[in-house]
Amino acid sequence: MSLTSFLGTDSPSRLHGGHQALVFEAADESGRRCVAKLRDMAGVDRTTLNMRMEAIASLARVDPRVCSPLMRASEHVTDVQVEDTTMFGTLVEYAQGGRLNHDDAHDARVMGTELAKLHESLSTLPHFDLPLVPALSAANFDAAGEALQLLHGDFSDQNLRNHDGTIRIFDFDDCGYGPREFDVANSLYMVLFDDMTTANTAIYFQFENEFLDGYNSESDRAPLSADTLSSFVDLRVGALEAWLDDPGSAPAGIRTASPEWHRTLRQFVENYWARGE
Numbered sequence: 001m002s003l004t005s006f007l008g009t010d011s012p013s014r015l016h017g018g019h020q021a022l023v024f025e026a027a028d029e030s031g032r033r034c035v036a037k038l039r040d041m042a043g044v045d046r047t048t049l050n051m052r053m054e055a056i057a058s059l060a061r062v063d064p065r066v067c068s069p070l071m072r073a074s075e076h077v078t079d080v081q082v083e084d085t086t087m088f089g090t091l092v093e094y095a096q097g098g099r100l101n102h103d104d105a106h107d108a109r110v111m112g113t114e115l116a117k118l119h120e121s122l123s124t125l126p127h128f129d130l131p132l133v134p135a136l137s138a139a140n141f142d143a144a145g146e147a148l149q150l151l152h153g154d155f156s157d158q159n160l161r162n163h164d165g166t167i168r169i170f171d172f173d174d175c176g177y178g179p180r181e182f183d184v185a186n187s188l189y190m191v192l193f194d195d196m197t198t199a200n201t202a203i204y205f206q207f208e209n210e211f212l213d214g215y216n217s218e219s220d221r222a223p224l225s226a227d228t229l230s231s232f233v234d235l236r237v238g239a240l241e242a243w244l245d246d247p248g249s250a251p252a253g254i255r256t257a258s259p260e261w262h263r264t265l266r267q268f269v270e271n272y273w274a275r276g277e
Helices: 003-007 046-062 105-123 134-138 180-196 201-218 226-245 259-271
Strands: 022-027 033-040 078-082 085-093 149-151 160-163 166-169 176-178
Touching: 003 022, 003 033, 003 078, 046 085, 046 105, 105 149, 105 160, 105 166, 105 180, 105 201, 134 176, 134 180, 134 226, 149 180, 176 180, 180 201, 180 226, 180 259, 226 259
Parallel strands: none
Antiparallel strands: 022 033, 033 085, 078 085, 149 176, 160 166
16 A cells, blocks of 8 residues: 555654654544554554454543544554565554643653553553563563563653543553563653753652552552562663664664664663662
């Protein structure tokens, strides 16, 4: 399928973001505004991508906050010709509203409550044939005996929108299985990375307190263990280090990053202190 046919427009509009894919504004078969992602076939397994779209479509049916995948020609995954390259194309509902800000204490707490609710929705789904989230695989995480469930895999303020008090959640590209504590720790890791690379760690500690308070106040499960979360933050940093040491195994956003960005990533790894020790 041509790019214009897939996007539903003759005037493609590239959207900001998408470290692992090309992202465009699009229109579905009914003319509704949506978002298109185009992925390099070399770095993506079609069966896994299709299964992930089916899982998120199932999730959206039980959780209206989740932006649902959409179909083109009755398929979740479409072969799209982009210049001289064929790519995997997917569509998802457009999330209106403003981005949350992890630097804001209120937004940090909202993020925690929303992730707790998302974990409850994810726990109701049947099993899907999906792997561990990529970072757990990269860090050689031993899942034996662990309580696993489907996770978002990349829950951050970049993947949330607030529209008149209603939160929408999107970008499940790293969705897979793992302990729920990893999803929480991964959110902590992303803020820690931002703040360590901008010398603003005071904001991180505010985020950690508000985010975890929000999560624990919303979740009916036992409060999260600080030691377990610290160990998973360590593991997430270890995954980044493994990808930097072997870029061929890394996600596209790391594999194709500039030398300058690789230096920033490496510096973060070298400056990081192991929280679990």
